[in-house]
Amino acid sequence: MTHQSLEAVAFDETGRSWQLEVRAASALSLAVVSPSGQLPPVGTVFARLVITWHDTPAVMGRCKLTASRGGPPVLVFTEELPDVRGLFSEGRAKNQLSMLNELGLVLSQRKAVKEPFRSFVADVIYDLTVYRKALEAFDRTFSNETREVVETAQDALLNRVAPDFFKTMDGIIERMSALVRNFTPEEHELHGYYFRQQLWTFLMGAEFMRRTNLKPRGYPGDAVMMEMLYDDAFEGSTLFNKLLHRHPVKHAAAQAVRNRRVLVPAIAHEHLAKSKKDTSRVLSVACGPARELEQLFRDAKDAARLDVTLLDQDEEALSTAARTVRQVEAARGTRLNAHTVNTSVRMLLRERDTAAKLGRFDFIYSMGMFDYLTPPVARAVLARLYELLEPGGALLVGNYHVDNASRFYMAYWLDWQLYYRSEDEMNELAATLPGARTSLQLDDTRCQMFLTVEKPIA
Amino acid sequence: MASNLKKGRFERRLQPDWNTAKKLWDVARAFFEAHGLDPNESYAMAMTSSELLENALKYGDWDRADAEDVRFVAEVDGRAAIVEVESPVVDDETKLRLLDDRVQWIRGFQSPFEAYVQRLKEISASAYREDESGLGLCRIAYEARCLLDFYVTPAGRLAMSAVYQPSGSMAR
Numbered sequence: 291m292t293h294q295s296l297e298a299v300a301f302d303e304t305g306r307s308w309q310l311e312v313r314a315a316s317a318l319s320l321a322v323v324s325p326s327g328q329l330p331p332v333g334t335v336f337a338r339l340v341i342t343w344h345d346t347p348a349v350m351g352r353c354k355l356t357a358s359r360g361g362p363p364v365l366v367f368t369e370e371l372p373d374v375r376g377l378f379s380e381g382r383a384k385n386q387l388s389m390l391n392e393l394g395l396v397l398s399q400r401k402a403v404k405e406p407f408r409s410f411v412a413d414v415i416y417d418l419t420v421y422r423k424a425l426e427a428f429d430r431t432f433s434n435e436t437r438e439v440v441e442t443a444q445d446a447l448l449n450r451v452a453p454d455f456f457k458t459m460d461g462i463i464e465r466m467s468a469l470v471r472n473f474t475p476e477e478h479e480l481h482g483y484y485f486r487q488q489l490w491t492f493l494m495g496a497e498f499m500r501r502t503n504l505k506p507r508g509y510p511g512d513a514v515m516m517e518m519l520y521d522d523a524f525e526g527s528t529l530f531n532k533l534l535h536r537h538p539v540k541h542a543a544a545q546a547v548r549n550r551r552v553l554v555p556a557i558a559h560e561h562l563a564k565s566k567k568d569t570s571r572v573l574s575v576a577c578g579p580a581r582e583l584e585q586l587f588r589d590a591k592d593a594a595r596l597d598v599t600l601l602d603q604d605e606e607a608l609s610t611a612a613r614t615v616r617q618v619e620a621a622r623g624t625r626l627n628a629h630t631v632n633t634s635v636r637m638l639l640r641e642r643d644t645a646a647k648l649g650r651f652d653f654i655y656s657m658g659m660f661d662y663l664t665p666p667v668a669r670a671v672l673a674r675l676y677e678l679l680e681p682g683g684a685l686l687v688g689n690y691h692v693d694n695a696s697r698f699y700m701a702y703w704l705d706w707q708l709y710y711r712s713e714d715e716m717n718e719l720a721a722t723l724p725g726a727r728t729s730l731q732l733d734d735t736r737c738q739m740f741l742t743v744e745k746p747i748a
Numbered sequence: 749m750a751s752n753l754k755k756g757r758f759e760r761r762l763q764p765d766w767n768t769a770k771k772l773w774d775v776a777r778a779f780f781e782a783h784g785l786d787p788n789e790s791y792a793m794a795m796t797s798s799e800l801l802e803n804a805l806k807y808g809d810w811d812r813a814d815a816e817d818v819r820f821v822a823e824v825d826g827r828a829a830i831v832e833v834e835s836p837v838v839d840d841e842t843k844l845r846l847l848d849d850r851v852q853w854i855r856g857f858q859s860p861f862e863a864y865v866q867r868l869k870e871i872s873a874s875a876y877r878e879d880e881s882g883l884g885l886c887r888i889a890y891e892a893r894c895l896l897d898f899y900v901t902p903a904g905r906l907a908m909s910a911v912y913q914p915s916g917s918m919a920r
Binding site: 331357395396399448459475476478479480482483503509512603634635636637639640642655662663664665666667670692701702707709712715716718721 | 758793821825826827828830832839841844845849850852853855856857858859860861862865892895896897898899900901902904907909911913914
């Protein structure tokens with residue numbers, strides 16, 4: 291018997307049994323041989339099959355011996371759809387049909403959807419379908435043209451259509467916001483789920499929406515999403531998808547991301563200018579692609595004076611940040627003192643002496659992380675970052691404001707949920723930091739709030 | 749509703765035994781009702797308190813010499829009701845990273861229902877052990893409508909929290 295074969299006993303309806311050896315012929319069938327050379331005839335139906343894996347029996351349901359092309363006969367299960375490969379790796383095969391059990395749960399969600407919302411969703415689908423069909427006709431026209439012709443023609447067309455499309459989308463978002471503004475948390479969840487089920491094919495077409503919904507790195511706001519926001523460009527395979535991709539990356543919350551890339555380095559320079567040190571140490575927590583380094587390192591003088599540590603939980607984000615470092619180095623014609631650290635803040639809090647590992651810093655900033663931390667964790671992280679500050683240092687923390695104009699758009703279309711905070715809630719995070727002097731400011735879009743925490747010199 | 753929330757905090761050190769989980773239910777429920785949550789919301793927060801405590805008892809590192817006790821915090825703060833359970837945990841970076849991934853994954857869905865269904869599907873199609881499935885955490889997020897989060901203290905204690913915002917995260 292090879293290591294891929296298992297011993298099995300098949301029982302027919304009368305209780306008669308056959309000793310068999312089975313191996314996976316496919317995901318859904320088992321190739322069968324008999325140690326004695328005697329197999330029941332093809333077509334025999336067995337009431338159950340007991341397979342032994344490392345002395346542990348796995349009882350399988352009704353199956354039928356079926357002929358296979360050029361190989362030994364196979365057993366195919368007639369009432370369940372087990373993935374038999376699991377039998378050989380862990381001694382159990384999950385019935386894939388059980389996935390259907392959850393369908394009823396999903397279908398039942400529809401019943402509680404409010405009628406005005408249903409009507410709104412139908413209108414959205416209609417409007418988007420009209421645009422998609424019209425633009426697909428142009429896509430077909432372009433199919434036989436050269437790349438240069440297509441690019442020029444697409445640019446012309448996008449410039450012509452985009453204002454109308456964006457106006458339509460703005461109207462849709464406004465109407466949706468008005469409809470859902472006073473929903474309870476439960477209603478938001480239910481209607482958001484319904485909305486995405488209905489709009490799924492549209493959402494999967496637009497690059498940005500697909501990524502925020504599928505979250506391939508396991509969390510929203512990964513480095514690739516951030517790059518899309520910074521690039522603010524038409525991306526996608528079709529004209530319609532390019533437009534649908536671009537709308538959310540132009541919206542208020544996205545503009546706030548672009549604003550902070552300039553705002554945060556400006557605040558950093560303001561604080562660091564007060565320092566008399568030759569070298570100032572800067573820490574970026576959850577750095578993402580670190581595009582703000584372009585503004586932080588304005589010239590060779592900054593490159594000589596600043597030492598930057600970039601911390602992120604995601605290796606892919608750190609690779610993107612390293613690329614940004616190389617680009618800034620090329621643009622400024624000098625090497626940057628920039629180092630990467632691969633860890634999450636939750637892991638960082640485990641450390642007994644974080645300062646021994648990372649050192650202390652004159653300026654620490656975190657632009658897009660606190661929106662994902664609940665109050666207990668946010669307080670703990672803020673306290674730890676405050677400990678890492680040199681006396682006279684400053685800490686800058688961004689958090690989307692509870693009045694973020696894109697919040698319903700993000701939640702419903704992008705499945706992007708943040709922990710929004712009010713001014714009071716933001717101030718409370720820093721309330722127990724010893725000696726801390728705090729201030730708050732909003733960016734121009736008024737979507738994002740920044741808490742500055744200064745540590746006294748003595 | 750959020751406007752009726754009364755700020756308050758309740759902290760207690762608890763002995764790590766199963767009777768504690770039972771008693772905690774009533775204490776937590778009374779605290780949240782007294783601080784402005786309606787009976788259903790208070791019930792959900794009591795259930796969450798109990799679930800988090802049971803998880804701490806089940807997966808905590810109680811053989812450790814300095815294992816001591818469970819720290820339980822119930823808090824109503826700003827627009828949120830918060831439960832935090834802190835207990836000793838095995839210092840296993842791989843397991844903590846897995847928990848980190850699970851929590852971020854669940855939090856990635858606007859609707860915890862979606863996370864719950866997704867996890868059910870995955871469990872149907874593959875063979876997870878119960879403690880690896882994350883289904884229990886999904887259930888807390890879904891049934892109690894709580895945002896989950898955690899960190900590990902330098903003393904090796906897991907502080908797991910669940911936050912409920914009665915008016916929702918998107919409203920003042």
